[in-house]
Amino acid sequence: MARPPLELETWGKIRRTLVDGKPTAVAYLRGSDGKTRKMQRQGKTPADAERTLIRAMKAHLASADEDLGPTTTVKQAAEKWLAEPERSELAIATIRRYTDILSTIVRVGFGNVRLGEAxxxxxxxxxxxVTESNGASTAKTTRTLLQHVFALAVRHGAIPSNPVxxxxxxxxxxxxxxxxxxxxIREMxxxxxxxxxxxxxxxxxxxADLGDLFDLYTGTGARTTEVLGLRWQDVDLDALPHATVAINGIVxxxxxxxxxxxxxxKTDASRRVLKLPGYxxxxxxxRRIDSYCDWVFPSAVGTLRWPHNLRxxxxxxxxxxxxxxVTPRSLRKAVATxxxxxxxxxxxxxxxxxxxDNTTRKHYAQPLAIGPDATSALEAFGQNSE
Incomplete structure (x- = not known):
């Protein structure tokens, strides 16, 4: 009867021997690829050779298999998730937000917890x-990050289910x-x-040119990153019947x-051409007459303007x-309403x-103060039966 194979990612009995007169430790290792290979290491003593061999086999498993395990910390798993190529599909601001939360909130409060302990x-x-100390918004973003991290751990077999x-x-x-x-609006x-x-x-x-920026905010309803990202090639002052700006990129x-x-x-729906009111x-x-660079609203030295400086x-x-x-986002609400x-x-x-349009209705358009004129429809309820 054939001997059963070693379990995946384990090694068999370590045998001590002499090779060329030097203490040597030998064992068979079955890696994460399923292949069984003979490994040996030498040392000053038989015990030293065995320790060296064990270190080599562990290193081989670590280099050949990057799967997460129950002893992997949450911080390590989060760093692995952020480093995956798929993360390049996320917006830069989202990656920066996740990285900030990982390096502060998660690392300090939960980073050393092992996946198997979570x-x-x-x-x-x-x-x-996190909700108590940093607010509900930050807690929701933290939860989303952990949701992704533990989902990765489940796919790697480190934990049976996602605790989030x-x-x-x-x-x-x-x-x-x-x-x-x-x-x-007029007073501001x-x-x-x-x-x-x-x-x-x-x-x-x-x-700062806040007056000009104010008129572009109210005249377009555009985001700060969109307004500061406007180039003169995105502006068509000769378009009829109204001049236009094209939102093609952002700061x-x-x-x-x-x-x-x-x-x-920000999104596919954000790429749009907007007609401008006269003002x-x-x-x-x-501004086009006085322009000296490619940006419509540049910094004092003609470079891209920092949104933080504007705010x-x-x-x-x-x-x-x-x-x-009142913030620039408040003006988007005014336009939406x-x-x-x-x-x-x-x-x-x-x-x-x-x-x-649910986003516009829920977060930007101020709720109507009065209901619609439904009197004609409701008159039927007041009619006497014959």
Whole structure:
């Protein structure tokens, strides 16, 4: 009867012998590829030769098989998941967000837990602690990251099931959607223009151009990364009946901390051509005459502008006013609400570049204050029976 093969990724009995008069340890190793191979190592003593052989066989298994195991830590598994080629399909901002959460929240609070120790209760307690310390939004992103990491561990056979699947819900309080009205838009535009006209702390002319940016925000409903990513080749001031801007790319902060132009916007629906109202067209016409580089809204030295710098200037301009909490995203809500009321939710969705009108309705368009005029339909309920 044939001897049964060694179990996968194990070795048989280690035999000590002499080869050329030197202590030698010999054993048969069956690797993760299923092949059985003879391995031997020499040492100063028989025991030293055996230790050297064991180290060599472990190294062989580690190099030949990169599968995760129950003793792999969550941090190691997460790093492996982030390093997989498939991650290149994710947006740069998403990768940067996952990397930040891994290097801070997960590494500190759960990184040294081994995959085999990551039970549902332990993962649930960890996510609850993240919710308390960092907020529900960060906890949801952490849960998504761990969901992917443990799914990879399941595929590698390290654990039988994904513990994140059965954790409790993370409840995120919903903030009401509030969009600035026409009066607020006019007042903020005046504030931005006034701030642009004042000198900075050093007495120099400001270069933030917040007034012009404000008019592009309200005239397009575009995202900050889209507006700052506009090139003059994306602008058609001669288009009829209205000038247009094409959203072909965005400004992105890379994993190296540097900004660059990404040759595609956030989603496929975000790639769009927008017709400009007259005041926004006038802004671009004036800027085109004074332009000195390829970017419509460059930095002071003609390079891509950092979104963080823009947001800081924005906060400074509105500080101490009734609009201190208004952000560029608030103007997207104003555009969405105005278009929803005047032209319908589908037009608002397409203008903002959303994939689903549910996103526009749920997160951008301010809820209607009054219901529709349904009086004619409801009159039937008040009629007397004959």
């Amino acid at each position: 039970t549902v209760p332990r993962v649930d307690r960890f996510l609850k602690s 699947r059965d954790v409790g819900r993370i409840v995120q309080p919903r903030k009401p959607v509030v969009a600035p009205d026409e009066h607020s 535009r005046a504030l931005m223009r006034a701030w642009d006209a004042t000198p900075d702390k050093r007495g120099n002319r400001r270069t 992105v902060l890379g994993t190296d901390g540097k900004v660059f132009w990404q040759e595609h916007p 926004a067209s006038d802004v671009l016409t004036r 800081r200037s924005w906060r400074d301009a509105l500080a101490g006013t009734p609009y201190a909490d 105005r278009l929803r009321d005047e032209l319908g939710i589908v037009v608002a969705r397409d203008q903002l570049g959303h994939t689903s």
